[in-house]
Amino acid sequence: MQRGQFSSKFGFIMAAAGAAVGLGNIWGFPTQVASNGGAAFVLAYLALAFFLAYPALMAELIVGRSARANAVKALPSLTDSPILKLGGKAVGIAGLITVAVILSFYAIVAGWMFAYALAPMLDLIGLSQYSQWFKDFSVVRNVMFTTLFMIATILIICGGVNAGIERWSKRLMPALVLILLLLIGYMLTLPGAEEGLKAYLVPDFSKLLDPSLLVSALGQAFFSLSLGVGCMLIYGSYMSSSENIVRVGAWVTLIDVGLAFIAGLLIIPAMYVAQHYGVEIFDQSGQLLNGDTLIFSVLPSLFDQMGQVGIIISLAFFLLMSLAALTSSISLLEVPVSYVVESHKMKRPTASWIIGMLITGLSLIIIFNFELLFGLVIAITTRYSQPILGLFFCIYAGLVWHRDKALTEIKKGDQHAEYSIFWRIWPWYVRFVCPVFIVAMFVHAL
Numbered sequence: 001m002q003r004g005q006f007s008s009k010f011g012f013i014m015a016a017a018g019a020a021v022g023l024g025n026i027w028g029f030p031t032q033v034a035s036n037g038g039a040a041f042v043l044a045y046l047a048l049a050f051f052l053a054y055p056a057l058m059a060e061l062i063v064g065r066s067a068r069a070n071a072v073k074a075l076p077s078l079t080d081s082p083i084l085k086l087g088g089k090a091v092g093i094a095g096l097i098t099v100a101v102i103l104s105f106y107a108i109v110a111g112w113m114f115a116y117a118l119a120p121m122l123d124l125i126g127l128s129q130y131s132q133w134f135k136d137f138s139v140v141r142n143v144m145f146t147t148l149f150m151i152a153t154i155l156i157i158c159g160g161v162n163a164g165i166e167r168w169s170k171r172l173m174p175a176l177v178l179i180l181l182l183l184i185g186y187m188l189t190l191p192g193a194e195e196g197l198k199a200y201l202v203p204d205f206s207k208l209l210d211p212s213l214l215v216s217a218l219g220q221a222f223f224s225l226s227l228g229v230g231c232m233l234i235y236g237s238y239m240s241s242s243e244n245i246v247r248v249g250a251w252v253t254l255i256d257v258g259l260a261f262i263a264g265l266l267i268i269p270a271m272y273v274a275q276h277y278g279v280e281i282f283d284q285s286g287q288l289l290n291g292d293t294l295i296f297s298v299l300p301s302l303f304d305q306m307g308q309v310g311i312i313i314s315l316a317f318f319l320l321m322s323l324a325a326l327t328s329s330i331s332l333l334e335v336p337v338s339y340v341v342e343s344h345k346m347k348r349p350t351a352s353w354i355i356g357m358l359i360t361g362l363s364l365i366i367i368f369n370f371e372l373l374f375g376l377v378i379a380i381t382t383r384y385s386q387p388i389l390g391l392f393f394c395i396y397a398g399l400v401w402h403r404d405k406a407l408t409e410i411k412k413g414d415q416h417a418e419y420s421i422f423w424r425i426w427p428w429y430v431r432f433v434c435p436v437f438i439v440a441m442f443v444h445a446l
């Protein structure tokens, strides 16, 4: 069977950046900044993203493109040793499970965004009496919108690599950037924004070595770049061999980190603008409010205070969130779907619907046991599974795989790759530095 392939460099970058840029950037990153001492977290995050996450991203992209297969097939193909083959398969399968769980909570949050985007639309057409229902936290609403979001994701994935992932990423990503920039431009003109900018950009260095801050920043960087679950590996496997993979990977990292940083320019100042309007933004212990409260209570109260303009801003904001979520959720669903299609010869649409619905079922379990499961599932997958699996991807790419083979793969898109700075550093870097750092950070945190 013919494998799908992205049609151009732009197509690949939009798809991979679309996978990376998501709720993690626009919701996760700013709220983590708010709960981890502002600018100190920003610094830690930037450093970890470039020095640990980027090399790990390259490991996935290169292995994926060389193997032209999903992670469960690709990792074992890197070695002849039966034990290591088995280990590779186990890592791939652990990635599949993690990705399914991530998508199950991701779809819940994305469903909230959908619902919150619909509410201002109703306000605009004069049906305000119904809009509150979309903003109230009810099981019925959550079930409805999670399912709706999953159906949208499934429909795109049914279309495959070009007609689905690439086409929609190329449409949605530019729209997302435009909405984000317009929102920031507007927000920064409002009173209070300046104080917010200071809180965001002036670091308290004493917080920088706090072990829990570092683990949070590491988890955030791995989550944001979609690492450790085979997502980037499968996207890499759809990249044309003629692309300069090192450069393309750098673009994806820059766009992802850049958009997280820019989203912070919107959210943190928006909080201080909200304070200016009389909205409470600190909790009892003096911490900035974060997590759900920030996005679903502080910001909406701000939009409410702004009158008519607020309705438009609110619509734009939650539309932005929904688009960001969608370009990421498709990459999450693509991981198990590509596995079933390639390894079990199922038709893509059938696989997309079956797996998509199973994951929706998982979401429903979480919705019905929300207090117990929601936070727990997020913590386990993003703080632990992703960095630990990412560690194994690095070990397979750097230590298990023969470095000549990696070089051969990179050289397909850049004849002089051998002499590049990247090649002087990356092979030993993924082999030793990344694994040691990731382990050290966990030990430090414990």
Ligand code: PHE
Residues within 6 Å of the ligand: 019, 020, 021, 022, 023, 024, 025, 102, 223, 224, 225, 226, 227, 229, 231, 328, 329, 331, 332
């Ligand atoms: N990177 C996405 C985000 O920031 C989430 C994601 C994680 C997507 C893992 C795919 C795989 O929202």
